[in-house]
Amino acid sequence: MKSVTAENLVKTYRKxxxxxxxxxxxxxxxxxxxxxxxxxxxxxxxxxxxLSTLLVPDSGRATVGGIDVVKNPKAVRQIIGLSxxxxxxxxxxxxxxxxxxxxxxxxxxxxQARVRATELLAQFSLTDAARRPIKTFSGGMRRRLDLAxxxxxxxxxLFLDEPTTGLDPRxxxxxxxxxxxxxxxxxxxxxxxxxxxxxxxxxxxxxxxxRGRVIARGTSDHLKDQVGGERIEIVVAETNIDKAKEIIEKxxxxxxxxxxxxxxxxxxxxxxxxxxxxxxxxxxxAGIHALDLALKRPSLDDVFLSLTGHIAEEVVAExxxxxxxxxxx
Amino acid sequence: xxxxxxALVITKRQLLQLTRVPEVLxxxxxxxxxxxxxxxxxxxxxxxxxKGGYVQLLMPGIFVQTVTFTLAATAQGLAQDMEKGLIxxxxxxxxxxxxxxxxxxxxxxxxxxxxLVVMGLAGYLVGWRPTxxxxxxxxxxxxxxxxxxxxxWAGVFAGLMSKDARxxxxxxxxxxxxxxxxxxxxxxxxxxxxxxxxxxxxxxxSTMVAAARQLFGFHNTFGATANSxxxxxxIVASLVYMVVIMAIFIPLSVRRYKSANSR
Numbered sequence: 001m002k003s004v005t006a007e008n009l010v011k012t013y014r015k016x017x018x019x020x021x022x023x024x025x026x027x028x029x030x031x032x033x034x035x036x037x038x039x040x041x042x043x044x045x046x047x048x049x050x051l052s053t054l055l056v057p058d059s060g061r062a063t064v065g066g067i068d069v070v071k072n073p074k075a076v077r078q079i080i081g082l083s084x085x086x087x088x089x090x091x092x093x094x095x096x097x098x099x100x101x102x103x104x105x106x107x108x109x110x111x112q113a114r115v116r117a118t119e120l121l122a123q124f125s126l127t128d129a130a131r132r133p134i135k136t137f138s139g140g141m142r143r144r145l146d147l148a149x150x151x152x153x154x155x156x157x158l159f160l161d162e163p164t165t166g167l168d169p170r171x172x173x174x175x176x177x178x179x180x181x182x183x184x185x186x187x188x189x190x191x192x193x194x195x196x197x198x199x200x201x202x203x204x205x206x207x208x209x210x211r212g213r214v215i216a217r218g219t220s221d222h223l224k225d226q227v228g229g230e231r232i233e234i235v236v237a238e239t240n241i242d243k244a245k246e247i248i249e250k251x252x253x254x255x256x257x258x259x260x261x262x263x264x265x266x267x268x269x270x271x272x273x274x275x276x277x278x279x280x281x282x283x284x285x286a287g288i289h290a291l292d293l294a295l296k297r298p299s300l301d302d303v304f305l306s307l308t309g310h311i312a313e314e315v316v317a318e319x320x321x322x323x324x325x326x327x328x329x
Numbered sequence: 330x331x332x333x334x335x336a337l338v339i340t341k342r343q344l345l346q347l348t349r350v351p352e353v354l355x356x357x358x359x360x361x362x363x364x365x366x367x368x369x370x371x372x373x374x375x376x377x378x379x380k381g382g383y384v385q386l387l388m389p390g391i392f393v394q395t396v397t398f399t400l401a402a403t404a405q406g407l408a409q410d411m412e413k414g415l416i417x418x419x420x421x422x423x424x425x426x427x428x429x430x431x432x433x434x435x436x437x438x439x440x441x442x443x444x445l446v447v448m449g450l451a452g453y454l455v456g457w458r459p460t461x462x463x464x465x466x467x468x469x470x471x472x473x474x475x476x477x478x479x480x481x482w483a484g485v486f487a488g489l490m491s492k493d494a495r496x497x498x499x500x501x502x503x504x505x506x507x508x509x510x511x512x513x514x515x516x517x518x519x520x521x522x523x524x525x526x527x528x529x530x531x532x533x534x535s536t537m538v539a540a541a542r543q544l545f546g547f548h549n550t551f552g553a554t555a556n557s558x559x560x561x562x563x564i565v566a567s568l569v570y571m572v573v574i575m576a577i578f579i580p581l582s583v584r585r586y587k588s589a590n591s592r
Contacts, residue, residue: 105419
């Protein structure tokens with residue numbers, strides 16, 4: 001069963017001059033995770049805002065849990081959780097205050113709201129910080145609290161808009177762990193991200209969007225194949241280039257390209273680290289010293305380049321009166 | 330009803346904020362008390378010939394000025410919620426669309442009760458003695474509260490239009506500050522240039538000040554030269570102003586909130 005559907009969504013700004021959503025369709029199977037991947041301005045936030053009833057599309061139809069988001073937004077709000085790019089919690093209040101308040105706004109009794117707040121704080125490792133004002137929280141803690149606030153009613157469908165943008169690597173890892181736990185519990189999740197790595201890690205299915213349109217859809221393996229998967233890049237001393245190339249091609253069974261100026265040999269591989277280790281071993285045997293070596297994973301830019309033929313541009317589809325800061329969509 | 334319950338949760342949030350950041354409440358009461366003391370002793374000499382002295386006319390003026398500033402407080406509070414993206418969260422909750430703004434205006438109203446009580450006591454200490462009896466004094470304060478509440482809705486609209494809390498607070502202040510001075514609150518309008526005099530007499534702040542003076546038992550000697558309707562019937566005029574302000578800004582605000590794009 002489809003938990004989320006979007007059919008031919010269109011949303012324009014500035015009297016049609018800016019197409020934030022341009023005939024965009026997608027769906028999410030119940031209990032799965034869909035990653036919506038795209039650069040700034042691609043329409044990611046706009047699609048989340050439509051699906052979470054914050055924005056009415058110009059045309060097209062969308063349902064969440066089988067309920068039409070335009071015709072019956074209030075019923076949709078009963079079954080969704082939303083966590084945006086910015087931690088939307090009251091910073092002067094404590095984590096505890098926030099969760100109890102949002103619990104009461106979800107119409108839990110005061111006692112139920114307190115019980116739920118205690119549970120969520122424990123689940124997100126925030127129990128120790130519960131009585132501190134949010135102002136004193138780190139970025140990662142704020143995001144986790146924000147996510148906790150969106151889980152108060154155990155939503156059937158969860159929307160996470162760039163959950164790790166702006167977090168440091170540690171905060172990102174923590175957030176991933178938290179999201180993976182939720183996924184294991186079977187929540188239906190639509191998450192947007194600018195990072196292929198993140199979509200790869202968390203999503204069952206990925207749609208790539210650009211300029212308000214879906215330009216590719218599939219599993220991350222499927223997309224990577226389209227891009228060409230991983231590459232090994234090795235830099236060696238000038239005298240060793242030809243010998244090194246020979247070894248690399250033998251080990252990886254791939255066609256290596258050589259940049260003589262940079263003394264860099266590059267080859268596509270299927271099992272990245274395995275091939276890299278094998279190559280290094282052979283190099284050792286042959287007495288070749290690698291000056292630099294890297295396993296290059298396809299980045300969002302690579303995906304874009306191969307799918308659209310253009311580099312991911314920052315087309316900020318500005319909403320009326322919206323600030324340019326932290327371009328989002 | 331759920332809508333009211335939701336609004337009250339928001340009001341509670343604001344009260345909770347005051348306990349977490351008590352400086353806000355302290356500053357909110359110190360400032361008007363400071364005004365009471367400054368005006369009482371700096372301009373006290375103006376009241377020569379006024380029965381009971383200048384302070385009798387001054388206190389209603391300062392009361393009205395203080396509740397007028399509610400506009401800026403409400404605007405700033407909502408703009409902050411816009412700025413932090415909180416509005417998006419509230420809008421994605423299964424609550425009445427009016428809850429956030431109604432809760433906010435109620436919270437600012439409650440804060441005004443505290444502030445008015447503290448100011449009233451400060452006024453009493455510096456010689457303010459209302460003569461109209463408890464019932465009329467109560468009516469006077471009630472009307473002041475509602476005046477602040479009505480203006481709070483203009484603040485809601487201003488707050489939802491903006492995305493920068495500091496800017497909207499400054500703009501609201503730039504708007505309300507002259508409004509409270511181009512009035513009969515602190516000095517007689519009769520000494521103003523003719524054009525300003527007309528403005529001052531029709532200014533809702535003036536009518537509210539005159540109404541409060543009347544309810545506290547003092548003849549409003551600061552104005553009423555043009556014999557305009559508002560200066561003749563300040564209580565009626567003030568009530569009409571409050572209704573008009575709310576009739577304009579409540580629908581505008583609720584509409585604006587529905588399509589609000591925070592951030």
